[in-house]
Amino acid sequence: MAATVRYDEVEQGQEIPAADYQVRRANLVMYAGASGDFNPIHWNERFAKAVGLPDVIAHGMYTMAQAGRFLTDWAGDPGAVVDYGVRFSSMVVVPDDDEGATITVSGVVEEKLDDKRVLVGLTARSGDSRVLSRARAVVQLS
Amino acid sequence: MALNRDFVGRASAPSPPYEVSRVKIKEFAAAIGDNNPVYRDREAAQAAGHPDVIAPPTFPIVFSLSGGSILADPELGLNFAMVVHGEQRFEYHRPIHAGDELVSVSTVTDIRSVGRNELITVKSDVTTVDGEPVCTTYNTIVERGGAS
Numbered sequence: 001m002a003a004t005v006r007y008d009e010v011e012q013g014q015e016i017p018a019a020d021y022q023v024r025r026a027n028l029v030m031y032a033g034a035s036g037d038f039n040p041i042h043w044n045e046r047f048a049k050a051v052g053l054p055d056v057i058a059h060g061m062y063t064m065a066q067a068g069r070f071l072t073d074w075a076g077d078p079g080a081v082v083d084y085g086v087r088f089s090s091m092v093v094v095p096d097d098d099e100g101a102t103i104t105v106s107g108v109v110e111e112k113l114d115d116k117r118v119l120v121g122l123t124a125r126s127g128d129s130r131v132l133s134r135a136r137a138v139v140q141l142s
Numbered sequence: 143m144a145l146n147r148d149f150v151g152r153a154s155a156p157s158p159p160y161e162v163s164r165v166k167i168k169e170f171a172a173a174i175g176d177n178n179p180v181y182r183d184r185e186a187a188q189a190a191g192h193p194d195v196i197a198p199p200t201f202p203i204v205f206s207l208s209g210g211s212i213l214a215d216p217e218l219g220l221n222f223a224m225v226v227h228g229e230q231r232f233e234y235h236r237p238i239h240a241g242d243e244l245v246s247v248s249t250v251t252d253i254r255s256v257g258r259n260e261l262i263t264v265k266s267d268v269t270t271v272d273g274e275p276v277c278t279t280y281n282t283i284v285e286r287g288g289a290s
Contacts, residue, residue, distance in 0.1 A: 002190075002191065021175070027173070027175065030172065030173040031173045031174065033169075033173065034166075034169045034170045034172070034173035034174075034204075035170070035173070035203055035204055036204060037203075039222070039225070041226075051223050051224060051286075052286070057226075059227070060226070060227035060230065061200055061203050061227065061230065062174065064200050064230055065174040065176075065198065065199075065200045066174065066175075068174075068198060068199040068200050069174060069175070069176045069178075069198070071199070072176075072178065072198070072199065073178075077180070077190055078178060078180060078181075078196060078198060078199060078237065079180075079190070079191075079192060079196055079236075079237035081199045081234060082233070082234050083231070083232070083233050083234065084199050084200075084231070084232050084234075085229070085230065085231030085232070085280070086229065086230055086231070087228065087229045088226070088227050088228060088229065088230075091226070134229075
C-alpha cells in the first residue's frame with residue numbers, strides 16, 4: 001500500500017482544493033442502513049422537530065465520511081490514513097427537497113512530520129456554518 | 143438528566159467477533175458515495191498491496207458503536223432521544239480488510255458537563271480475534287440539555 005502523494009513534493013501550508021458533496025434525504029436513509037445508526041433525527045422530520053431540531057440533520061459520521069473521502073481521494077490510498085479525528089461543531093440540516101444540503105470540504109498540509117507523514121487540517125462547511133472543527137488527519141505519504 | 147459519573151472507567155466485556163465482509167464494505171462505501179475501487183474490487187485492492195478489499199476510514203463506526211452496551215445501561219441515565227455526536231477520532235494501526243474478525247473492548251473515559259449538555263467519551267480498542275491491534279476509536283456523544 002502506498003499513497004500516490006510523495007512526501008518530498010508537498011510543502012507545509014500547501015492547500016488541497018475544495019470539493020463539494022451533496023447530501024439528500026436518500027443518502028441519510030442509505031447511511032442509516034449501512035452504519036446501523038437508525039436514530040430518527042436523521043430521517044424523521046416529525047421526530048427531529050419534536051426534540052427541538054430545525055429539521056432532519058445528517059449523521060455526523062456521514063459528514064466525517066465525506067471529509068474522509070476528500071482526504072483519501074487526495075492521498076490515493078485509504079490505507080495511508082493513520083489517524084483521523086473531528087469535532088462536530090454544527091449540524092448539517094437536510095431539507096426534504098431535490099437539492100438537500102451541500103458539504104464543502106477543503107484541506108491544508110499543516111505540518112510535515114517524521115517518517116514521511118503529514119498532518120492535514122480539514123475544513124467542512126454547509127451553508128454559513130462550519131460543520132466540522134478540529135478536523136485533522138495524519139497521512140503516511142510515499 | 144445528569145449522567146452517572148460512576149460509569150467513568152467502566153469497561154465493556156469484549157464484543158462478539160465482528161466479521162468484516164466484502165458485501166458490508168461495498169454497502170458502506172455506496173452509502174457514503176465513495177467509488178474508490180479498493181473498497182469494491184479485490185484485484186484493485188491487491189494491486190494496491192492489500193490482502194483483500196479494505197474499509198473506508200470511518201467504517202469502524204459500524205461495529206464500535208457496540209460501546210452501546212454501556213450507553214444503554216439504564217443506570218447511566220442517558221436519554222437517547224437527545225443524543226447527538228460530539229467528537230470522533232480513529233487511530234489506525236493497520237487498514238481493516240475483508241476477512242478480519244474484530245473484537246472491541248469499550249471503556250468510558252470521561253463524563254463532563256459543557257453548558258447545558260452532558261458529554262460522554264467512550265474509547266474502543268479494536269483487535270483481531272488473535273489480539274492484533276487494528277484501531278482505537280474515541281467517540282464523544284452529547285446529551286442535549288442533560289445538564290440542565
